[in-house]
Amino acid sequence: MKEYEPARKHEKYLWLVRHAKSARPFGVEDRERPLNPRGFRDGGIMAKQLAKFEHPPETFLVSDALRTRQTAELINEFLQVEIELKPVLYSAGSSDVETLMQGLSEELTSVAIVTHLPTIERCLWACKTRNMIEFFPTLAMARLEHIGSWRNFNFRSAIVRKFVVPRSFRK
DSSP states (O other), rough: OOTTTOOTTTEEEEEEEOOOOOOOOOOOOGGGOOOOHHHHHHHHHHHHHHSSSSSSOOOEEOSSSHHHHHHHHTTTTOOOEEEEEGGGGGGGGHHHHHHHHHHTTTTTTEEHHHHEEHHHHHHHHSSSGGOOOOEEEEOOOEEEEEEGGGGOGGGGEEEEEEEGGGGGTTO
């Protein structure tokens, strides 16, 4: 497929996005940890890239932690699509993420989930191509492809098609 060529109806894409680098201020609860300066900088870099990639997200499903919300807002700068908070993503297992995907509208072709480790690792380990990615740094993004409807989504049949990290785009 060429860049920006629309997906066929039976192809669905899931972007797994780890939040950008966060700060660890003393006395701040984990859910309230903000991004640090590098996180904000990388968010701007990745926003430009995400808008150029094939099958960019049409919506974001985001953990309710501050750092994931800030990450989603940053990388959505050029796409300007809906961001929906999903508290379950804070500590979800792969089956929780599958359930979210199975409830999506079939009109959507590409969705991004912005969350944390170990949720992303759990999803990748459930994937058909689980050995492709050994390390998932902050603000890394993996695009998975699923053939079929969202209601039949499962990680066992999903294939990792793209994996990008911010350092690839830093100057």
